[in-house]
Amino acid sequence: MSVRPLLEVRGLSVRFQGLLALDSVDMTVPPGQIRGLIGPNGAGKTTLFNCLTGFYRPTGGSILLDGVRIDGMPMHHVAALGVARTFQNIRLFANMTVIENVLVGAHRTIPVGGPDQLRPRRRHEQRLAEVAAQLRGLPGGVVSSLVEIAGALVRPPAWIRAEREAVERARRLLEAVGLRGRENELARNLPYGDQRRLELARALASRPRLLLLDEPTAGMNPGETLAMMDLIRRLREEYGLTIILIEHQMRVVMGICEEVTVLDYGRKIAEGPPEAVQRDPAVIEAYLGTKFARQLRGGHGTP
Amino acid sequence: MPDLRLWLKVPPRRDVARRLLPAAAVVLFALVPAVPFFTDPWLRVFFLVGLYVVLGLGLNIVVGFAGLLDLGYVAFFAAGAYLMGILTSPQSPVDLRLEFWVILPLALLLGALVGLLLGLPVLPLRGDYLAIVTLGFGEIIRILLVNLRDITGGSQGLAAIEKPPVPGWQRIDEPWQWYYVILVTAVAVAFLSARLRDARIGRAWEAIREDEDVAAAMGIDTVKYKLLAFATGAAVGSVGGVLFASYIGFINPTSFTLQVSINVLAVVIIGGMGNTWGVVFGAFILIGVPELLQFRETSDVLERLGWLRTALDAPFAALDALAPFGVWRVPEPETWGRLVADKRFIIYGALLVAVMVARPGGLFPSRRRKLEFEAPPPSEVAEPSALAAGGSQ
Ligand SMILES: Nc1ncnc2c1ncn2[C@@H]1O[C@H](COP(=O)(O)OP(=O)(O)O)[C@@H](O)[C@H]1O
Ligand SMILES: [Mg+2]
Numbered sequence A: 001m002s003v004r005p006l007l008e009v010r011g012l013s014v015r016f017q018g019l020l021a022l023d024s025v026d027m028t029v030p031p032g033q034i035r036g037l038i039g040p041n042g043a044g045k046t047t048l049f050n051c052l053t054g055f056y057r058p059t060g061g062s063i064l065l066d067g068v069r070i071d072g073m074p075m076h077h078v079a080a081l082g083v084a085r086t087f088q089n090i091r092l093f094a095n096m097t098v099i100e101n102v103l104v105g106a107h108r109t110i111p112v113g114g115p116d117q118l119r120p121r122r123r124h125e126q127r128l129a130e131v132a133a134q135l136r137g138l139p140g141g142v143v144s145s146l147v148e149i150a151g152a153l154v155r156p157p158a159w160i161r162a163e164r165e166a167v168e169r170a171r172r173l174l175e176a177v178g179l180r181g182r183e184n185e186l187a188r189n190l191p192y193g194d195q196r197r198l199e200l201a202r203a204l205a206s207r208p209r210l211l212l213l214d215e216p217t218a219g220m221n222p223g224e225t226l227a228m229m230d231l232i233r234r235l236r237e238e239y240g241l242t243i244i245l246i247e248h249q250m251r252v253v254m255g256i257c258e259e260v261t262v263l264d265y266g267r268k269i270a271e272g273p274p275e276a277v278q279r280d281p282a283v284i285e286a287y288l289g290t291k292f293a294r295q296l297r298g299g300h301g302t303p
Numbered sequence B: 001m002p003d004l005r006l007w008l009k010v011p012p013r014r015d016v017a018r019r020l021l022p023a024a025a026v027v028l029f030a031l032v033p034a035v036p037f038f039t040d041p042w043l044r045v046f047f048l049v050g051l052y053v054v055l056g057l058g059l060n061i062v063v064g065f066a067g068l069l070d071l072g073y074v075a076f077f078a079a080g081a082y083l084m085g086i087l088t089s090p091q092s093p094v095d096l097r098l099e100f101w102v103i104l105p106l107a108l109l110l111g112a113l114v115g116l117l118l119g120l121p122v123l124p125l126r127g128d129y130l131a132i133v134t135l136g137f138g139e140i141i142r143i144l145l146v147n148l149r150d151i152t153g154g155s156q157g158l159a160a161i162e163k164p165p166v167p168g169w170q171r172i173d174e175p176w177q178w179y180y181v182i183l184v185t186a187v188a189v190a191f192l193s194a195r196l197r198d199a200r201i202g203r204a205w206e207a208i209r210e211d212e213d214v215a216a217a218m219g220i221d222t223v224k225y226k227l228l229a230f231a232t233g234a235a236v237g238s239v240g241g242v243l244f245a246s247y248i249g250f251i252n253p254t255s256f257t258l259q260v261s262i263n264v265l266a267v268v269i270i271g272g273m274g275n276t277w278g279v280v281f282g283a284f285i286l287i288g289v290p291e292l293l294q295f296r297e298t299s300d301v302l303e304r305l306g307w308l309r310t311a312l313d314a315p316f317a318a319l320d321a322l323a324p325f326g327v328w329r330v331p332e333p334e335t336w337g338r339l340v341a342d343k344r345f346i347i348y349g350a351l352l353v354a355v356m357v358a359r360p361g362g363l364f365p366s367r368r369r370k371l372e373f374e375a376p377p378p379s380e381v382a383e384p385s386a387l388a389a390g391g392s393q
Helices: A045-052 A075-080 A098-105 A123-154 A157-176 A192-204 A222-239 A250-256 A274-279 A281-286 A291-298 B002-007 B013-034 B040-065 B074-088 B100-122 B127-147 B175-197 B200-210 B212-217 B222-248 B258-271 B276-293 B296-303 B306-322 B333-342 B344-358 B386-391
Strands: A007-016 A019-029 A034-038 A060-065 A083-085 A210-214 A242-246 A259-264 A267-272
Touching: A007 A045, A019 A045, A019 A060, A019 A259, A019 A267, A034 A045, A034 A222, A034 A250, A045 A083, A045 A210, A045 A242, A075 A083, A075 B212, A083 A192, A098 A157, A098 A192, A098 B200, A123 A157, A123 B175, A123 B200, A123 B222, A157 A192, A192 A210, A192 A222, A222 A242, A222 A250, A242 A250, A250 A274, A259 A274, A259 A281, A267 A274, A267 A281, A274 A281, B013 B040, B013 B175, B040 B175, B040 B200, B040 B222, B040 B258, B040 B276, B074 B100, B074 B127, B074 B222, B074 B258, B100 B127, B100 B222, B127 B258, B175 B200, B175 B222, B175 B276, B200 B212, B200 B222, B212 B222, B258 B276, B258 B344, B276 B333, B276 B344, B296 B333, B306 B333, B333 B344
Parallel strands: A034 A242, A034 A259, A083 A210, A210 A242
Antiparallel strands: A007 A019, A007 A060, A259 A267
């Protein structure tokens, strides 16, 4: 392979007491790909996402994002390196408005707090940032905090400009996901489909390189599902994203994924183009007796 | 230039009323000392109310914005008060001859430091555990005050604490002068905390309150922002302490009990977390009213309710006449005010429970500030490809 993979997962294992939720999973995702991640309920898909975002510390293996090891890193550092996600069970900031949700997603991109929004892209930059952080230690945090608080209280022109740009960007993102005009509504008051779209906008606001979507079409009707697929494809093009998509509807997987990884009981049982995976006996076996099996057999099964 | 309005937060015309209201209220408050009816005892009560507004707004940063239940807020109040006491009381061994106006910023700093001190060990704790540990922290500080006798005067406390000097004038001492000091402080704290709330830091706090894990996944350094919430809230509490010590002139550990923490928390919760007017209202109801009930003026008014007392007392009087033992009788109306004031903690408790059941958001739940994000009319945002514009970062 000529291009360096954006994501490299090697021998990743996660054990919860007795349960091996992930068992030596390997996965390599090239930049720009839309990768499907499928498997029966409880296969470990969400657990894999939780490792990729730093929420779980894996018990074994490693995760490299563009060559930088991110497993075990604090969540906000992983986010700073360009990993963003949505949640299977929608987790918006329910009592904040729609645009505030997006602005929280944009937290790191709003330059008001000094050195903490360094966004290292390459390995040596990452090292540099770490060293700088160590050298500065607490004082660095204190300085950036004071800068942030003073800025918020005094509101100098630079602060106003930063805030203005952030809101403008947030509004464009909301427009991109089809939530224009809903800026001031409380997130909790949005209908279900809009909440999913808002989660997407919030994730995009952090300017991610790797976007993890956990069942983005769950609970959507066929029309909404089609619109969401369309949106995901468009966003990939416009923002140059790499996307990993957990999905249960075969039609979606076939429609937009270039490659699919299949998990079952924490192990990777198949990987490849969707058509090949669909015919894989191990996959059919794993799904035996589930609704999904019919979809597999039927090719473009009904949702 | 419609967008400029948006940025400078110039309110749309129909919102002017909402902006003018606070300004009008502040003007009204400023006129209070000029009204002859409000004698010194009234102004002293208002000072206390104002002090609790300041403390409530400070605690609101921790509890209302960041969602961290802090039951040890009195510790920061005590830190400021004792800083003022130790630095200016003749009874303390420290004699730096610092004046109030120098101590005020020092107290801000000290409060923030004590806030960090509390914040560091309790960071991993959530919810109930956090409440218990902060409660313990408040008690530790109080016990320290009792035991560090050489510096704090122990349970005797410190007396003759300095009043703030005004250059070219006298020291602030009269109740009306203190009234203005607390009014200015409360307005400043309200203004500044609203600015924090409407900035990136405020959104980070609220995100942490809503869902800490997701906030972290969005790139927010939750440890840092929780510490900042503690430090900022504590700094405000400490400033309140300086004002209190200087106003009262005498402090000892009995002024810094758990009851203070609970009062401040009750002020915040009753009024509605996150809402400035809620805090003002809560402070007035919980702190002001019990004091006012004990006024002679109140007794004078109540005295005229003799008929009501007779009516209420009728069944008890009848029972008293019949029963061989003494029966409780409804007391004289002029004592009712004091009676209610004495039982205020029962009433607070009932009020708190009632509010939490009926209106979990408080009496005045914080309204989302919408209008600063008021969308411009559609024609102004029409872009050929909004997406492309968003992508060209
Ligand atoms: N925090 C946790 N503690 C214990 N078990 C967990 C935890 N998270 C996930 N699991 C278990 O790990 C397995 C994989 O879960 P998950 O990754 O959510 O599956 P899915 O593929 O449906 O997303 C399940 O058996 C689940 O019960
Ligand atoms: Mg899942």
